[in-house]
Amino acid sequence: MNLLSVKNISKEFISPNQHTFAIEKIGFEVKEREFISVIGPSGCGKTTLLMMISGLMPPTSGEIILKGSKVDTPPPGLILLFQDYSRSLLPWRKVIKNVCFGLELKRQRRWLIGQDYKKQAEKYLEAVGLLKFKNHYPWQLSGGMQQRVAIARALACEPTLMLMDEPFGSLDAQTRAELEDFLLRIWERFHQTIIFVTHDIEEGVYLSDRVIVLAKSPSRIVKEFQNDLPRPRNQIETRSDPRFLEIRNEIHRIITQKEKDWGKENDGKEPPSKYLG
Amino acid sequence: MMAKSPHQNILGKISYILFRTRWGGSLTVIALLTFWEFGSTFKLFHPVYIPKVTDIAQALYNVTVSGELPAHYTITLFRMSAGYCISVIIGVPCGLMIGYNRAVFNLTEPLIELCRPTPVSAVIPIVILLLGVGNEMKIFIVAWASFWPILVNVIDGVHGVDRTLMETARVFGATSWELFKKIILQAASPHIVTGMRVSIAISLIVTVIAEMLAGNNGIGFFVLDAERTFRIPEMYAGVFSLAVIGYLVNRIFVLLESSIMAWHKGLTSKEPK
Numbered sequence: 001m002n003l004l005s006v007k008n009i010s011k012e013f014i015s016p017n018q019h020t021f022a023i024e025k026i027g028f029e030v031k032e033r034e035f036i037s038v039i040g041p042s043g044c045g046k047t048t049l050l051m052m053i054s055g056l057m058p059p060t061s062g063e064i065i066l067k068g069s070k071v072d073t074p075p076p077g078l079i080l081l082f083q084d085y086s087r088s089l090l091p092w093r094k095v096i097k098n099v100c101f102g103l104e105l106k107r108q109r110r111w112l113i114g115q116d117y118k119k120q121a122e123k124y125l126e127a128v129g130l131l132k133f134k135n136h137y138p139w140q141l142s143g144g145m146q147q148r149v150a151i152a153r154a155l156a157c158e159p160t161l162m163l164m165d166e167p168f169g170s171l172d173a174q175t176r177a178e179l180e181d182f183l184l185r186i187w188e189r190f191h192q193t194i195i196f197v198t199h200d201i202e203e204g205v206y207l208s209d210r211v212i213v214l215a216k217s218p219s220r221i222v223k224e225f226q227n228d229l230p231r232p233r234n235q236i237e238t239r240s241d242p243r244f245l246e247i248r249n250e251i252h253r254i255i256t257q258k259e260k261d262w263g264k265e266n267d268g269k270e271p272p273s274k275y276l277g
Numbered sequence: 278m279m280a281k282s283p284h285q286n287i288l289g290k291i292s293y294i295l296f297r298t299r300w301g302g303s304l305t306v307i308a309l310l311t312f313w314e315f316g317s318t319f320k321l322f323h324p325v326y327i328p329k330v331t332d333i334a335q336a337l338y339n340v341t342v343s344g345e346l347p348a349h350y351t352i353t354l355f356r357m358s359a360g361y362c363i364s365v366i367i368g369v370p371c372g373l374m375i376g377y378n379r380a381v382f383n384l385t386e387p388l389i390e391l392c393r394p395t396p397v398s399a400v401i402p403i404v405i406l407l408l409g410v411g412n413e414m415k416i417f418i419v420a421w422a423s424f425w426p427i428l429v430n431v432i433d434g435v436h437g438v439d440r441t442l443m444e445t446a447r448v449f450g451a452t453s454w455e456l457f458k459k460i461i462l463q464a465a466s467p468h469i470v471t472g473m474r475v476s477i478a479i480s481l482i483v484t485v486i487a488e489m490l491a492g493n494n495g496i497g498f499f500v501l502d503a504e505r506t507f508r509i510p511e512m513y514a515g516v517f518s519l520a521v522i523g524y525l526v527n528r529i530f531v532l533l534e535s536s537i538m539a540w541h542k543g544l545t546s547k548e549p550k
């Protein structure tokens with residue numbers, strides 16, 4: 001059954017002195033318990049897409065249906081992990097209280113009472129390896145640690161649909177690999193639906209069941225890949241699987257091709273941003 | 278690691294205390310007072326208009342034990358705190374509401390921008406006309422003058438709340454009330470406290486001015502009256518006592534601020550990466 005349908009959404013930003021056509025007619029379906037990654041270059045509208053799915057920003061046209069009802073405000077059971085994670089933590093709360101934040105709200109409160117939310121928060125803080133830092137303020141932690149606090153805070157609410165906006169972008173390779181595997185374990189255990197936005201092609205392929213590749217200005221879907229690599233995944237085996245390399249190279253080719261086309265259409269000028277990954 | 282200062286010799290220690298600790302600043306004050314004392318004793322300047330510090334201290338002691346100064350201060354502090362409290366009680370909620378609601382902001386902003394820069398001294402005659410020269414007038418003037426900095430700071434504080442924070446709270450399903458209580462109020466609190474600190478200084482100034490203009494009590498009246506009756510050391514004594522009171526009020530506020538807002542201090546004093 002489809003959990004989420006994104007139906008032909010477009011987004012234009014209109015202000016008196018400029019007009020940005022950020023997204024043009026994107027549509028896709030997400031099944032329950034699916035792990036989807038969205039890969040696209042910087043500025044192609046990935047954050048905008050997630051903001052619309054989470055009901056923080058209305059699309060200019062088209063609609064988003066989650067569990068059969070139209071999304072216009074942030075729906076219950078959905079959590080968005082912001083790209084700008086350091087600004088999304090509450091600087092006046094210690095780490096543990098930050099993780100409790102979601103649980104304290106009326107919406108979540110029905111399934112937790114009293115001391116329980118502290119336990120719940122500690123459980124997930126432990127899972128991201130930060131229990132020792134529970135009495136620090138977020139600004140006393142490094143960027144990567146702050147990101148893990150934000151992840152723990154999202155997971156603590158046990159969302160059914162989790163949107164992650166380049167969550168591991170600022171981490172070193174090792175922590176990144178650890179957190180990727182941690183995320184996969186969590187997902188295998190709780191089977192949330194995850195939409196994972198990333199710059200990194202390999203990361204996108206490694207994690208997901210399906211990869212959506214976006215192109216730029218205005219953003220649209222260039223290709224979808226069904227990714228049937230065996231699970232559980234493994235950093236070494238999966239990444240050296242011929243099928244993995246095949247998908248990765250294919251995506252790479254599409255993206256570079258797009259970039260060349262961009263060059264042709266624009267008199268060989270450099271594209272405004274480089275693809276990473 | 279302050280205790281283990283690297284300065285072993287006496288000179289090193291003295292220069293450390295002078296230039297690295299707050300004591301250095303106190304020494305500046307003491308040096309100035311000493312210079313004043315001797316300048317006046319040796320008639321470097323007019324000893325009647327600028328009496329010796331020791332004479333001023335003597336006068337301060339006399340008016341304090343005679344109960345004259347405490348009586349004036351009781352009245353002054355009452356007016357000041359009444360006016361200040363009114364401005365906080367009205368200013369903080371108004372600021373929150375104006376900052377939170379765009380429509381209210383648009384409706385009130387021009388009015389605020391007109392009232393705020395109007396010199397309080399120009400408002401006084403109107404208030405005297407309407408309220409007379411008694412306590413009501415003085416309290417009203419104080420409340421008026423300290424209201425605007427609070428209001429404007431609270432509005433700025435609410436407007437300065439990070440969008441990402443608000444969006445985070447909304448994604449987690451915060452209701453408007455939760456958003457207000459758990460995000461806006463907290464995030465704006467440093468600005469709110471700043472506004473309150475600016476205003477408390479203003480409220481002391483304005484109380485004294487109002488008392489100088491009209492009436493026959495309060496420290497403002499005392500200072501002006503001492504000057505008119507040529508009790509020069511008493512006049513200085515009044516001014517000195519005001520300096521001390523002003524200093525104490527501000528100090529208390531700074532201490533309060535740093536204990537309530539420890540997170541903010543830590544956040545803003547963090548070394549830029």
Ligand SMILES: Nc1ncnc2c1ncn2[C@@H]1O[C@H](COP(=O)(O)OP(=O)(O)OP(=O)(O)O)[C@@H](O)[C@H]1O
Pocket residue numbers: 013020022040041042043044045046047048049083
């Ligand atoms: N609030 C806004 N007002 C105007 N234009 C906007 C706004 N938000 C985004 N845009 C524009 O929409 C486009 C897509 O932005 P978006 O932040 O979604 O990109 P992104 O894919 O998330 O990029 P990155 O990978 O760098 O995070 C950009 O051209 C941006 O300038």
Ligand SMILES: [Mg+2]
Pocket residue numbers: 046047048083165
């Ligand atoms: Mg983005």
